[in-house]
Amino acid sequence: MDAENIVIKKIAILGGTGKEGKGLAYRWAKAGYQIIIGSRNKEKADVAVFELKGILGNQFEITGATNPEAAQAGDVVVMTVPFGVHKEMLESLKPYVAGKIFIDVSVPLVPPKVTKVQMPAAGSAAQEAQQILGENAQVVSAFQNISYEHLLNDKELECDVLVCGSGKPARMIALELVKAAGLVGWDAGPLENSVVVEGLTSVLIGLNKQFGVQAAGIRITGIPRPK
Amino acid sequence: MDAENIVIKKIAILGGTGKEGKGLAYRWAKAGYQIIIGSRNKEKADVAVFELKGILGNQFEITGATNPEAAQAGDVVVMTVPFGVHKEMLESLKPYVAGKIFIDVSVPLVPPKVTKVQMPAAGSAAQEAQQILGENAQVVSAFQNISYEHLLNDKELECDVLVCGSGKPARMIALELVKAAGLVGWDAGPLENSVVVEGLTSVLIGLNKQFGVQAAGIRITGIPRPK
Numbered sequence: 001m002d003a004e005n006i007v008i009k010k011i012a013i014l015g016g017t018g019k020e021g022k023g024l025a026y027r028w029a030k031a032g033y034q035i036i037i038g039s040r041n042k043e044k045a046d047v048a049v050f051e052l053k054g055i056l057g058n059q060f061e062i063t064g065a066t067n068p069e070a071a072q073a074g075d076v077v078v079m080t081v082p083f084g085v086h087k088e089m090l091e092s093l094k095p096y097v098a099g100k101i102f103i104d105v106s107v108p109l110v111p112p113k114v115t116k117v118q119m120p121a122a123g124s125a126a127q128e129a130q131q132i133l134g135e136n137a138q139v140v141s142a143f144q145n146i147s148y149e150h151l152l153n154d155k156e157l158e159c160d161v162l163v164c165g166s167g168k169p170a171r172m173i174a175l176e177l178v179k180a181a182g183l184v185g186w187d188a189g190p191l192e193n194s195v196v197v198e199g200l201t202s203v204l205i206g207l208n209k210q211f212g213v214q215a216a217g218i219r220i221t222g223i224p225r226p227k
Numbered sequence: 228m229d230a231e232n233i234v235i236k237k238i239a240i241l242g243g244t245g246k247e248g249k250g251l252a253y254r255w256a257k258a259g260y261q262i263i264i265g266s267r268n269k270e271k272a273d274v275a276v277f278e279l280k281g282i283l284g285n286q287f288e289i290t291g292a293t294n295p296e297a298a299q300a301g302d303v304v305v306m307t308v309p310f311g312v313h314k315e316m317l318e319s320l321k322p323y324v325a326g327k328i329f330i331d332v333s334v335p336l337v338p339p340k341v342t343k344v345q346m347p348a349a350g351s352a353a354q355e356a357q358q359i360l361g362e363n364a365q366v367v368s369a370f371q372n373i374s375y376e377h378l379l380n381d382k383e384l385e386c387d388v389l390v391c392g393s394g395k396p397a398r399m400i401a402l403e404l405v406k407a408a409g410l411v412g413w414d415a416g417p418l419e420n421s422v423v424v425e426g427l428t429s430v431l432i433g434l435n436k437q438f439g440v441q442a443a444g445i446r447i448t449g450i451p452r453p454k
Contacts, residue, residue: 117420148348158448162430187432193344196430199423205391206416207450215449221385222374222442223434 006101006173012094014038014067015081020105023151024078024143024181025052025062030154031180034061038070040193045070054156055152070106071096076173079129080105080143086125090175101170103177104129105143105199119197121218126194138164140174141194142185144201147215154182159217162197164186179226186220219223233328234402239301240309241265241294244275246333249379251305251408252279252289252369255380258407261288265297272297275319282379283350298323303400306356307332307370313352317359325363328397330404331356332370334428342433343425353391353421367392367401368421369412371428381409386444389415389424406453413447 011028013021016037026037028051037052039045045064052062055145069075071093077100081089106125122128126141134138142163148156161178163185165171171187178185188197195226200218207216238255242249243264252262256279264279266272272291298304298320304327313333333352337345346348349355351369360366369390376382383404388405390412394400398414405412415424427445434443 025353117419119422167282182278186434187437188430189342189344193430193433195344195346196423196426199420203415203420203423205415206420210414211450212449214240217448219446219448221436221444221446222433223440 002156005099006075008033008075008173009226010036010073012038012065012070012077013175014034014070014077014089014098017071017081019079019117019148020143020146020151021078022048022052022062022078023148024043024105026056026152027181028177029060029062031057033061035179036070036073036117036147037062037064038067039064040067042066047190063137067093068096071100071103074100076103076104076210078103083110083125086128087132090129092183094133097133100137101173102129102133102137102139102172103143104141106141106200107144109202109205115202115209117202119195121198123192124195124198126191126198130191131165134183137171138166139196141191142174142178144198145200146183151181157183157217158215159183160217160219161185162186164194164197166191182225184220233302235260235302235304235400235404237263237300239262239265239292239297239304240341240405241297241304241306241316243297245307246269247307247370247373247378249275250375251307251332253283254408255378255404256287256289258285260407262290263297263300264289264291265444266291267294269293287374294320295323296350298327301327303330303404304329305330305332310335310337310352313355314359316357321360322434324360327364328382328400328442329356329360329364329366330370330401331366331388333368334371334425335405336429336432342429342436344429346422346426350419351422351425353418355426357418359391365393365397367397368418368424369401369405371409371425372431372444374425374444376441384410384444385442385446386410387446388412389422391415391418391424425436
C-alpha cells in the first residue's frame with residue numbers, strides 16, 4: 001500500500017451506530033465524504049442512517065451496512081467500539097481491511113476504574129489493532145479524547161486531536177480527516193505513542209469527575225494554531 | 228506518613244544543578260520556600276546556589292548539599308535527573324527519603340528515538356521510583372512537560388502541569404508546589420497514569436521538531452481555569 005496515493009472518498013465507520021460514530025459521520029458527511037455506517041446488525045446501521053439524514057437532509061450520501069461490508073467498501077476504515085469487543089471485532093474484520101488505513105478510536109477503559117490507565121498487553125489499543133490486523137493494514141489512532149457530546153453539531157470543539165500511527169503518510173491522511181471534521185489535529189508520532197493519547201482519556205474522565213463537567217479536553221500550546 | 232499534616236518549608240531539589248532544577252529552585256525560592264540544591268558533588272551544588280543568588284539576591288535561603296544530605300533535609304524531595312541515572316540515584320537515595328513525598332520529574336527518554344514513547348519495565352519512571360523507594364515514600368510525578376527554558380524567569384507559562392501520584396493528599400501537596408511555581412496544575416490521578424504525562428514529553432518533542440519551536444506544551448480545556 002502506498003498511502004501517499006490514496007484518495008479518500010468513502011469513509012466506513014464501524015460501530016457507527018454509537019454516539020461517537022454518528023458524530024464523526026455527521027461531520028464528515030457535511031465535509032463531502034460518502035459515509036458507510038457499519039454495525040453488527042444491518043438494521044441498526046439503517047436506523048442510524050435514518051437519524052443522520054433526519055438531521056442533515058436526504059441529499060447526503062450515507063448508507064448502512066454490516067461491519068464487514070462497510071470495511072470492504074470504505075477507502076478508509078474507522079472503528080469506534082467499546083473496548084470489551086475490540087479484539088473480537090478486529091479478528092472478524094481482518095480479511096476486509098487489507099491494504100487500508102484503519103483508524104482506531106478505541107480507548108482501553110477497564111471498569112470500574114476508568115480513571116486509571118490500564119493498557120492491554122500489546123501496549124495500547126492501537127498496537128493491539130496493528131498486531132491483530134498485521135502489517136498489511138496501516139493502523140492510526142485518533143479522536144480518543146473527544147467527548148462525543150460535542151461532535152453531533154457544528155460548534156467549535158475545544159479539544160485537539162493527537163494522531164499516532166505507523167508511517168507519516170497514513171498519519172497525514174488521518175490528519176486530513178481530522179481537519180475535515182472541523183477539529184485541530186497534530187502528528188503525535190509512531191503508534192507506540194498511542195498509549196499517551198488513549199491514557200489521556202482516563203485522565204480527562206478523572207478531571208470531568210473532579211470538576212463536575214463533561215468536556216475536559218486538551219490543547220497543544222506553544223505552536224501557532226493551524227487554520 | 229500522613230501527607231495531610233505535612234507542612235512544606237524546605238524543598239530539596241536533587242540534580243538541582245541542571246536547568247530544570249535551577250528553574251524550579253528560582254520559582255520556589257521567590258515563593259518563600261527554603262531551597263536545598265542537591266548534587267553528587269557539593270561544589271557543583273554551591274556553584275548553582277551562587278548563580279541563583281546572583282539572579283535572585285542574597286536574601287533568599289538557598290543552600291547547596293550532596294544529594295543524600297539534601298534529601299534528608301527537605302520536607303519534600305524533588306528529583307530532576309537524566310533518565311540514564313534514574314535507577315542508580317533512587318537506589319542511593321532510598322535510605323534518606325523514608326516518610327517523605329518524593330516528586331519525580333524524570334522522563335524516560337531513550338536516545339536516539341526520543342520522540343517515541345519508551346517506558347521502563349515498571350510502566351513509567353514514576354512507577355520505577357515507587358518500586359525502588361518502597362511503600363514508605365510517596366512518589367508523585369510532575370513537571371515533565373515543562374520546557375526548562377521557561378522556568379528561570381517570571382513569564383507566564385503556556386503549559387499546564389499534570390500531577391500523578393499515590394494518594395490524593397500527596398498529589399494535593401504537589402499541586403500546591405505547582406501553584407507556588409506560578410503554574411496551573413491538575414490532579415491527573417494515580418501513579419499508573421504517569422505513563423501518559425511522561426510519554427507526552429516525547430509527543431511534545433516531536434511537535435517541537437516538526438514546527439521548529441522549543442516550547443510545545445499542553446493545556447487542559449473545558450474546565451474553568453483555576454486562579
